[in-house]
Amino acid sequence: MTNLAIAANGLRKSYDDKVVLDGIDLAVPEGTVFALLGPNGAGKTTAVKILSTLITPDPGTGDIRIGGHDLATTPQSIRAAIGVTGQFSAVDGLITGTENMLLMADLHHLPRAEGRRTAAELLERFDLVEAANKPVSSYSGGMKRRLDIAMTLVGNPRIIFLDEPTTGLDPRSRHTMWAIIRELVADGVTVLLTTQYLEEADELADHIAVLNNGRIAAQGTAEQLKRIVPGGHVRLRFTDPAAYQRATDTLPHATTDDQALTLQIPNDGSQHQLRTLLDQLDTADIHADELTVHTPDLDDVFFALTSTDTSKETVR
Known part of the structure; x- marks a missing residue:
């Protein structure tokens, strides 16, 4: 050390x-x-x-x-x-x-x-x-x-x-x-x-x-x-309304945007969670036109920890 x-x-x-x-x-x-x-x-x-x-x-x-x-x-x-x-x-x-x-x-x-x-x-x-x-x-x-x-x-x-x-x-x-x-x-x-x-x-x-x-x-x-800050997600964007609807039915916990044909799925961006999501999409024969991973940044950490009184926490 x-x-x-x-x-x-x-x-x-x-x-x-x-x-x-x-x-x-x-x-x-x-x-x-x-x-x-x-x-x-x-x-x-x-x-x-x-x-x-x-x-x-x-x-x-x-x-x-x-x-x-x-x-x-x-x-x-x-x-x-x-x-x-x-x-x-x-x-x-x-x-x-x-x-x-x-x-x-x-x-x-x-x-x-x-x-x-x-x-x-x-x-x-x-x-x-x-x-x-x-x-x-x-x-x-x-x-x-x-x-x-x-x-x-x-x-x-x-x-x-x-x-x-x-x-x-x-x-x-x-x-x-x-x-x-x-x-x-x-x-x-x-x-x-x-x-x-x-x-x-x-x-x-x-x-x-x-x-x-x-x-x-x-x-x-x-x-x-x-x-330590929640909010990570995967965003799927579709151009085919039918594919978007199948994805919506397959992923009931996703946040939907029917106008933009996008889904937002809670995900920490880890290999395991990404693989699980991709397996779900493959099994249902769903092909998104765009997949992006969004993880919290230090802005999110800063606002989460300084907006209210937060007890001492050490990340190990």
Whole structure:
């Protein structure tokens, strides 16, 4: 079993009478992407702030270890091992990209020559060389985000917290950011990502936890989460009304659309259920003009788990 980069037990945080995190557990293996998915106010950013030592958890929280370091006793060791990119860019728009990088190198107490070398390497890696000597205020949103992550990597962190890193980016910049995150993980970096974009979690995450009302509503891989939501079906479309009628008689549990000559049959998309349906059609000598399989996606999961109070559920 891969070692855990992040392990939190019973994470709690309240502000006055508002419970933000209600005893959540997180386990993030090294070299993976873990996505915290949830609506606004679910507690995602609060969790990141606690795990990155920016705020303290409430009494009653269990053990929290980041990179093998105990949050309660060695927060400084954690700070040395992590990088954090918040929702809002931390770059200074009044100075250049290079100056931002060198400032970060100074904060990490790198020798001047090493700091300049590191800054140059990261600016090249993130395709910012041409803009390196221009004020950051002239950068696009995607360029600022790339610079933000480049600055985060100056200290060579092995654990990175990315709090909604692609919010406000255009689709091309978002895909560029995804490629950067994949490269980081390929190098062995662990990424804890918060996002409201279902596609982003589906594309990047090895494991997803859906956070709602301060609790984990469900967690697992994207495919595991999709299987807990009902609604999968097979759609049969006919052009021959007689074939459509025979199918309707053969499949009494199907939802019918007489105008469109289509049937919708509950089906989880598994090989066994598809084979059973096809055998039924073959036995009745029914030939559909079109067969499509529809399975729940993360949108369905998100809405199902965050529309009402949902008890904690872990997908095995």
